[in-house]
Amino acid sequence: MAWRLRLAPEKTNIDFFRLQWITFGLSAVMMVASIVLIATMGFNFGIDFKGGTTIRTESTAPVDVAAYRDALDGLGLGDVTITEVFDPTFRADQHVAQVRIAAQEGVEAVTPETIATVENALKAIDPAITFPSVESVGPKVSGELVRTAFLSVAGACFGIGLYIWMRFEWQYSLGTVVALIHDVLVTAGVFSLFQLKFDLTIVAALLTILGYSVNDTVVVFDRLRENLLKFKTMPLRDVMNLSVNETLGRTLVTSGTTLLALIPLLIFGGDVIRGFIFAMTFGVFIGTYSSVYVAKNIVLWIGLPRGEQAKKVSSNKFADIDA
Structure with a gap:
């Protein structure tokens, strides 16, 4: 049997x-x-329900949340949340973070010009940084x-x-x-x-x-x-x-x-x-x-x-x- x-x-x-x-x-x-x-x-x-823009960053250098925040403080972005992402599948030199910019009242989404300004500000403190994805959702949506x-x-x-x-x-x-x-x-x-x-x-x-x-x-x-x-x-x-x-x-x-x-x-x-x-x-x-x-x-x-x-x-x- x-x-x-x-x-x-x-x-x-x-x-x-x-x-x-x-x-x-x-x-x-x-x-x-x-x-x-x-x-x-x-x-x-998440950004789907709250509205705003999430920028995912990746770099070979360790994430310095305080340095990221100092670089963005003078841009007048309003509520900005920066979190480091940990994952066992990441390489030893792969450091990932998420920069979440809340939607501003009366504004459907963060403009491409603002996103570019954010990216340039982060590149100034970490030239190796890249931006694999950017997600934007307006508050009405x-x-x-x-x-x-x-x-x-x-x-x-x-x-x-x-x-x-x-x-x-x-x-x-x-x-x-x-x-x-x-x-x-x-x-x-x-x-x-x-x-x-x-x-x-x-x-x-x-x-x-x-x-x-x-x-x-x-x-x-x-x-x-x-x-x-x-x-x-x-x-x-x-x-x-x-x-x-x-x-x-x-x-x-x-x-x-x-x-x-x-x-x-x-x-x-x-x-x-x-x-x-x-x-x-x-x-x-x-x-x-x-x-x-x-x-x-x-x-x-x-x-x-x-x-x-x-x-x-x-x-x-x-x-x-x-x-």
């Missing part, structure tokens, strides 16, 4: 509800804490991007909830939407807590997390619906535990293979994509957690139709849509 790798035994009998008040309570605490963090600390918005980002995440949650409602029942839909809000809020809370840069790539990561999380949730719910028809007298809690145990191997394989791709990128991918990869990696963990400990807990508390009523629900015209 051919050898096959298993991340979980072929048959497991884990009681996922044994600590349901602790796990669900932890989720509630994390959601509330995330809301408080976002309300009090806010986000470290950045404001529109914030609204669009919020609407895109909210629209994704609504669309996924509607799909689950049509494919299963409203109880499943409510559990899924709560799990998705949980995933987005907790991930956003982590970015607020550690003041990690929050830009459009992080919004793309949040949308990807929604799709990843709901995929795992649908697999569990699909097995749950089958088992409800198969075990008509088994208590709902036991049927849910059975369904999660039966899909546990698939969940671990899916999460594990995804992490095999993400973790090397997180370590060696460089600072440009590190925020996106971190959000994705964290999202794999929190999405798997919410599928098991949040979505099905909501469904259990609401209850599901059993017997003949369950048959009637499972025969709706959307139930056989391929997931």
